[in-house]
Amino acid sequence: MNSIWWRLLTVLGSVGSVGAALAYFQGWGLGLGFLVAALLALWLRDQRHLSALERWADLDRKAALPPASGPWDHIFAKLYRQSRESERQHAALTDALVSFRRAAQALPDGVVMLNDTSQILWCNGQAEQHFNLKLETDAGQSVTNLLRAPDFLSYLASGEWDLPVELRMRLGGQGGDRILSVQLVEYGNAQRLLLSRDITKIERLETMRRDFVANVSHELKTPLTVLAGFLETIREVKLPARQQEHYLALMSEQAERMQRLVADLLTLSALEADRGPSAESIDMSALCARVEAAAAELSKGRHALSFTADRDVNLLGSETEIASALTNLVTNAIRYTPDGGKIRVDWSRVEIGGSVYAQFAVVDTGIGIEAHHLPRLTERFYRVDRGRSRGSGGTGLGLAIVKHVMTRHQGRLEITSTMGSGSRFAALFPAARIIGRQALAQREIERRDAA
Numbered sequence: 001m002n003s004i005w006w007r008l009l010t011v012l013g014s015v016g017s018v019g020a021a022l023a024y025f026q027g028w029g030l031g032l033g034f035l036v037a038a039l040l041a042l043w044l045r046d047q048r049h050l051s052a053l054e055r056w057a058d059l060d061r062k063a064a065l066p067p068a069s070g071p072w073d074h075i076f077a078k079l080y081r082q083s084r085e086s087e088r089q090h091a092a093l094t095d096a097l098v099s100f101r102r103a104a105q106a107l108p109d110g111v112v113m114l115n116d117t118s119q120i121l122w123c124n125g126q127a128e129q130h131f132n133l134k135l136e137t138d139a140g141q142s143v144t145n146l147l148r149a150p151d152f153l154s155y156l157a158s159g160e161w162d163l164p165v166e167l168r169m170r171l172g173g174q175g176g177d178r179i180l181s182v183q184l185v186e187y188g189n190a191q192r193l194l195l196s197r198d199i200t201k202i203e204r205l206e207t208m209r210r211d212f213v214a215n216v217s218h219e220l221k222t223p224l225t226v227l228a229g230f231l232e233t234i235r236e237v238k239l240p241a242r243q244q245e246h247y248l249a250l251m252s253e254q255a256e257r258m259q260r261l262v263a264d265l266l267t268l269s270a271l272e273a274d275r276g277p278s279a280e281s282i283d284m285s286a287l288c289a290r291v292e293a294a295a296a297e298l299s300k301g302r303h304a305l306s307f308t309a310d311r312d313v314n315l316l317g318s319e320t321e322i323a324s325a326l327t328n329l330v331t332n333a334i335r336y337t338p339d340g341g342k343i344r345v346d347w348s349r350v351e352i353g354g355s356v357y358a359q360f361a362v363v364d365t366g367i368g369i370e371a372h373h374l375p376r377l378t379e380r381f382y383r384v385d386r387g388r389s390r391g392s393g394g395t396g397l398g399l400a401i402v403k404h405v406m407t408r409h410q411g412r413l414e415i416t417s418t419m420g421s422g423s424r425f426a427a428l429f430p431a432a433r434i435i436g437r438q439a440l441a442q443r444e445i446e447r448r449d450a451a
């Protein structure tokens with residue numbers, strides 16, 4: 001028997017004993033009167049405590065229970081202890097829930113918690129963005145009302161969720177489509193997690209890779225087909241010596257074209273694989289002189305070339321890479337400027353928008369480029385006029401190489417052009433890469449001493 005019953009029995013026993021003693025010594029009337037009064041007092045005390053208990057339960061469970069007497073003291077203390085304990089557990093659970101939600105909010109992926117009937121219980125901010133949801137208003141709604149993509153609905157209905165499904169989500173405005181990798185995971189009591197990952201960039205890279213491979217194959221296929229055709233003709237038909245000579249010349253032209261393409265591809269892949277350019281000190285007037293000689297060789301006197309170079313502007317960087325980029329710009333100017341045109345090249349220090357740069361500017365009076373092509377010129381294999389590019393020995397990779405080299409040297413390429421009157425290509429190197437004539441000479445001495 002627990003202590004409450006003992007206490008009750010003790011109290012009743014004491015009241016009964018006093019009542020019996022009074023009845024025995026003072027008569028039945030007094031004994032019964034005492035008993036009734038004592039039981040009434042006990043009943044009133046219980047009512048008072050009951051009402052205090054009710055008030056506590058209804059209004060303020062956090063407050064301490066009022067002081068009590070008799071067995072109520074014991075009950076109130078126990079209740080108070082239990083209420084404190086459950087409060088502590090509640091606070092710990094709330095903390096755990098808050099930190100769980102914070103962790104889920106910090107995830108780079110979207111998370112939507114669904115119940116067994118696919119109603120949304122909760123979701124993080126990423127999921128709100130991915131699926132265009134608003135937790136405040138969408139909680140409790142079935143996910144099928146909000147995510148209506150047929151691919152998702154059939155994925156949900158299939159119940160086979162071992163692998164993710166790809167969904168293309170339409171974004172409003174100019175944003176283009178967003179591609180999501182979405183997977184359902186079951187947990188707990190038939191509840192589900194809907195996980196989403198934005199794979200738009202990965203998909204875009206994959207598309208670029210596929211296009212690149214297709215472009216390279218196409219670029220190689222054409223000269224190979226020509227070569228194979230001529231070879232077959234030469235083997236099968238006895239051609240006059242002059243015609244055979246002509247075919248052989250065409251074949252070696254195609255072989256050279258393939259060689260140039262492979263060389264440019266190797267340059268691009270070396271630029272991509274390498275970590276960063278070396279910090280050689282480059283004598284830029286010597287480099288400009290070499291570019292000028294190559295330009296004269298290519299132009300063969302068909303253009304008026306003018307080169308100027310500030311001897312006090314030299315660079316820190318990779319000489320091979322920079323020579324390749326600058327030669328590319330000058331070569332293009334010659335290739336896209338009709339005979340009799342002018343090409344002006346200037347290497348100097350300039351100030352643009354308050355910042356100092358070393359600038360290699362190539363201005364030609366050539367065919368020019370329509371404005372809408374300009375942003376795409378540095379893409380691999382992008383050509384304004386495919387036939388003209390091929391005809392003048394272009395691979396379509398030159399400006400892609402230039403852009404890579406400039407980015408690796410924290411520089412940039414600026415292109416302006418007017419259709420029919422010419423173009424200006426300016427390679428801008430940041431001030432941090434510029435060294436003066438004296439610093440160049442000093443470094444040259446140090447390099448020789450070290451060698």
Ligand code: ADP
Binds near residue numbers: 394396
């Ligand atoms: P390509 O080998 O075809 O010249 P590039 O990447 O060097 O490839 O150049 C891309 C395209 O930019 C060229 O096909 C050409 O249409 C255009 N282009 C480049 N430089 C000039 C220029 N100086 N004048 C006119 N068009 C140019």
